[in-house]
Amino acid sequence: MKWWGWGREDVAFSHEDKPGLAPFIGEHLAVDVSQTPVPPPALEELSLHEPQLSSGLRTALEAAVGAEHVSTDDEDRVVHARGKSLRDLVRQRRGDLPRLPDVVVRPGDEEAVRDVLAAALSADAVVIPFGGGSSISGSLEAAAGEARTVISVDMGRLDRVLAVDAASRLARVQAGVFGPHLEDQLNAQGFTLGHFPDSFTHSTLGGWIATRSSGMQSDRYGDIADMTRGLRVVTPAGMLVTRPVPSTSTGPSVREMVLGSEGRLGLITEATVQVRRRPASRVILGYLFPTFTAGLAAMAEIAASEASTSVTRVSDAPETQFSFATRKAPTPLDRVKSKALTAFLTGRRGFDPGSMCLSFIGYEGSAVHVAAERKSVGRLVARHGGVCIGASPGALYDQKKFDTPYIRDFLLERGAVADVSETAAPWSELTALYDTARSRVHAAFGELAVRGYLMCHLSHSYHAGACLYFTFAFKARSGSDELEQYDVVKSALQQSFVDTAGTLSHHHAVGTEHARWLEQDISAPGAAMLKALFDGTDPAANLNPGKIV
């Protein structure tokens, strides 16, 4: 894993096979992609503080997990220092590393996790659980002034599906398993979890639970909060165990308290999750809508209908144009098709190419079910002026969906700052929220005097509302801290969510990045309830302190 960017060292985004992208970036961000990128520094150039680890604690940790799984190696400490927010990446690249974890431990089973926590508590050390390290909310970083020893507990060795109850469609799974490895194990038994966040390849079950993650097919499979039925969590008071019952009435749900807890209540070692038989048929179709408003209206109607689509996604016009700009070089046949489609849309259907919006809708299940749903949803889409453009754009989207985060590093090395913020709100409020977000972010670009781009898509639909997912990018002004500029834009976007009817995040958690907006979202008494829960469960503040509240 890269310590300065997203994903694997051998994978990078390239513009070279996408002829439209360089001019697009040039026009909208004033970035010349032909310039030599600024490479990340070498690890050896960084100035790292010494690990602060008593020999007593080291001995206890070695006894817990085995000496070979206790690491004070520089790269380990740097990789485990933070997640992958824009703020994280910029500071990593700058070598701005005031408080690395002192030690990284890799327990191999639940008992080892218990022993690690016991050792940490007895030494009054700080424990930060680490899954895939893909957090973009600052959930993984120790406070700069933390005086106690900081232990990063990498859960990656707890990576097995322990049992599948086929009759109940429940799987007992260790929390440290990464998305692809989890799906492989379940697929081998004919099942799927159906949880595919953008971070899928670099995130873990435990991380999804700790942040209330949502995936590309959550419309059908549910968010991770819906799928997670039973939990095993190592807490200061011992093993917290909730039963994998389908529903319960045991007071406020402790299962639900662990969801989104970001390590503040304990270390999740295992979950019993709801799985489904792999569908016989699966298709994602592309559609075009004349406007974003029309696309949103269609999605709201689909959500209220008897259809049970697996994916509902609609991009606004700027994101649609960005998608078109990232297409690979067309074949002569593609050109002909594309011209014919454009002629049809602008001529016969009266689409304005500048405002049309790309959409994907997914269908899963038996062949009969998929055919029936395609038909009924197709009628609904048509009522809002939408046009189906077939399965190939959907297939392309499906293949490329996990590559998006690599683009940010590509831009960052060329002087442009990019990041995402997402929210959820009732259907009736989405347009006002969208308009507010756009006007505030463009005002922020103006205030900073930078060339910037903002785009958005609806990423998840529910009966009563949806998630809007925003991406912004701008070329930072030189002579001024790019993180300060970033903060102006990111804050404008987040503030627009809570000033309208949105929540601070639909599925990226609070961490430290969003903590400023928590009271505005859930009210001061709500934040106080979280504090009461954390303080009572972790009285000496050893468990990932400072996150959420």
Add this chain to the structure above:
Amino acid sequence: MKWWGWGREDVAFSHEDKPGLAPFIGEHLAVDVSQTPVPPPALEELSLHEPQLSSGLRTALEAAVGAEHVSTDDEDRVVHARGKSLRDLVRQRRGDLPRLPDVVVRPGDEEAVRDVLAAALSADAVVIPFGGGSSISGSLEAAAGEARTVISVDMGRLDRVLAVDAASRLARVQAGVFGPHLEDQLNAQGFTLGHFPDSFTHSTLGGWIATRSSGMQSDRYGDIADMTRGLRVVTPAGMLVTRPVPSTSTGPSVREMVLGSEGRLGLITEATVQVRRRPASRVILGYLFPTFTAGLAAMAEIAASEASTSVTRVSDAPETQFSFATRKAPTPLDRVKSKALTAFLTGRRGFDPGSMCLSFIGYEGSAVHVAAERKSVGRLVARHGGVCIGASPGALYDQKKFDTPYIRDFLLERGAVADVSETAAPWSELTALYDTARSRVHAAFGELAVRGYLMCHLSHSYHAGACLYFTFAFKARSGSDELEQYDVVKSALQQSFVDTAGTLSHHHAVGTEHARWLEQDISAPGAAMLKALFDGTDPAANLNPGKIV
């Protein structure tokens, strides 16, 4: 409302139009229904303690809600003293009333609720919210030794639907509204909440939320936990307000903490709930299965299928026989039909009349959808030996479903004790749970040397499991406390849940009745987390203390 039994004073259960019932009760409970029932005592015969209410607190409460809504009336205090568990009814009838609320207040708006809580806190009084008073878990009773003033806050005047957001299908509703009045208001605008617990006519939205209620059609509409999106709660720290967003990632969900909180975190004044357009078509069909095992297997398959049924219910053989015994006198035509059906089932299909099981499956939506679902579910049912017996049993069930609780009073007045306990578990564990529960309860009947009856139905289906709902009745042995005997049976049943894979309650909450099993269900660290939350939110223990943990 009756202070000694279920529901309205002018409604009572009668055996007289049900010719099979008297012999059935005689045989199974050794109860002679022709004997004169023991009537409840007159209110005037009860010995009630004086209300303990300082003039200062009375003045503050009168200022909060108006003098006419502050009551120290005897009947008010007795009605508000408890819910409707068997233990509650027996003690009410005995005049065993050691700790009534000292005062009943009826706030008319949220501000009045805030003022009531402020007055209570400043006088260090105990506050117990009261909705419909239908709790069967002991959630409404003050501790016998409570030395502080006890205020019962009856929420019944907060009974309006404040607004319906038709585009988002969200309704803002005051928490004190009773089921029928809520549905009337929503129906008038073309919507339904779709929440129909057995207590529907005598329970409120706030009560449903505070106990994590589930209703007859929750398979389709979701449990109250799923429907409740936004909340307004008066807490000691001020107004807790959560936004009605469809999903969010703001740390552990405070919305979910309020669900099931039984007044321990504050007084729920308002909720924004998900509503649906009233369906065009709605039908509940009756089915018969050869065995309970076959019925459960069919329900598990329906839950995994692409069908979206609104009701899935299957009774075991004892409950089926009880249902048959409560039929009204048949017409000659009924007799012919019934004989023909019996001949068909026992002859052609090989059913054993002693083991066959009655089932109801509900369908809702467009006519096309309902027809398609009936057909696909019908195929599935047939695969498990089930036979459709048409819409009339379903229609009858639909009409009579809210009358069941009245039967308990009928039995109680004839010396028989009856109550319910329900649980939820994964599909694979249901048979073992059912067998354990049956053998333990029958062992308890044996130990007590009483004639008893135990019956069960599956009441709700989920992807990964289901709710099993047990009803038991027995004729208490004279010369020994009937509540002690009751406790032996109830405890055997509850213990069988947690000793197998069940939860202590699927939708009846913890209160004081189930608190004994909490740690066995959610583990000691789970119970400690609840305690941390309550203690931190309500440091002086003024909010319905002693419930849940």
